[in-house]
Amino acid sequence: MCNQQEIVNHSKIQKIFEDVFFVTGTMKNEFFGSMWQFSRNMTIVREDGNLSIFNSVKLNEDGLKALDELGKVTNVVRIGDMHGIDDEFYIKRYNAKFWALPDMTIESALKIDEPLIEGNKLPIKNASLFIFNTVKRPECIIRLDKEGGIMIACDSLQNWEAPDEFFDESTIKTMKQMNFFQSANLGPAWMHESQPQKDDFVRLKDIQFKHALCGHGTPLLHNAQQAFQERFKQAFNI
Template sequence: MSQFPEAMPHGDIQEVFPNVFFVTGTMKTVLMGAHWHFSRNMTIVREGQDLTLINAVRLSDEGLAKLDALGRIKHVVKIGALHGLDDAFYKDRYGATFWALPGMQHSHDLVPDRLLAEAGDLPFSGASLFVFQHTKLPECIIRIDREGGILVACDALQNWLAPDAFFSDESRQMMTQMGFFQRANIGPVWMQVNEPQAQDFVRLKTLSFKHVLPGHGSPLRDQAQEAFSERFAQVFGL
């Protein structure tokens, strides 16, 4: 598996809701002419003994042992075009079914086994898909019908309250200046790259949810719909 990027520092797997787990890791990349070193999150959903990885983050050998102890890794789901560094690792190691939106580009020439669609299947029950229709790159959000509604997001919905232990000093300073560290935020780089339109957020506001598990930042519990509705109003005047 040496052809895949090595595991980078990450935290412990936390069970944030029954059979829904969350782990924060590291991302290093060059984007918009700058070096970025920051945190990213993977959400794990368990149904029976089957695990679905959303926003996959490669874990260390110790982390993989703990992941294996949760169940069988059956599915890997890519919901944001700017993520996907570690999808091929999990596909190769576990033979997992790889799900993605049409039009996404994938590392290691990975080809989706299943395409995501709003009216289509998902790898576990009690879930639905919201797909952005007016962005330059494909992006979607999974709604899990548990605990009053849980949204699993990638870059569009973020909740970075402050830089964490997985940031470099340079990225901490740069991303503070760019306005990343706000509760219930819309990702600043995602906004620049994708130029999203208000009509998608009009539709998103109609979803019923209490919690958001973002691709970046910490889980936002209980008041997520109210907090993000306020943000949509600030940004788009909704």
């Protein structure tokens, strides 16, 4: 979905929790045979002065200055196969380590430094990895063990309740028709491309968390697990 370079247009970096930050930017891409313009999110986690970037979104010069004030970017983490166009920018700019699932589609210019494998180390302490096993395109979620559990997701979990200033009008109309704008949603494009099966969500619904920071939409805070469990039941009757 997010595989074409786009203009640099984004919000300010928001502090969501202590050492957890969030920024929303623009993406323009050909999708289902037409050009779409929509929003996407980057999550930044700070640990011991080092920053790990999830779902990278290229920032403008003011944004990069604000990012540098937070700490040093040391890790770029790709958790969804449909994102990643801006990973190379951050890896080269900061000489950062690149983390990704081993079977992801990786550009020839990049090499995975640290594969995301269950049981292996992660870029952040006190975190755990959930991997979707049934999907056609690799996807995972990182859970931070803080604030009652924070899920960092890419396309699988979304919270696009309404279009924002990063959309164009034609894309809003199309995405309304395709039911993208729902709270605690499973990404419609991801469902179509990856075709996840029930077994993954049986495992996912048992993971304890309170908050979700997704690749698309606004942060879902405090009641995220309950909201997504209701969605899993609706989609898979579990």
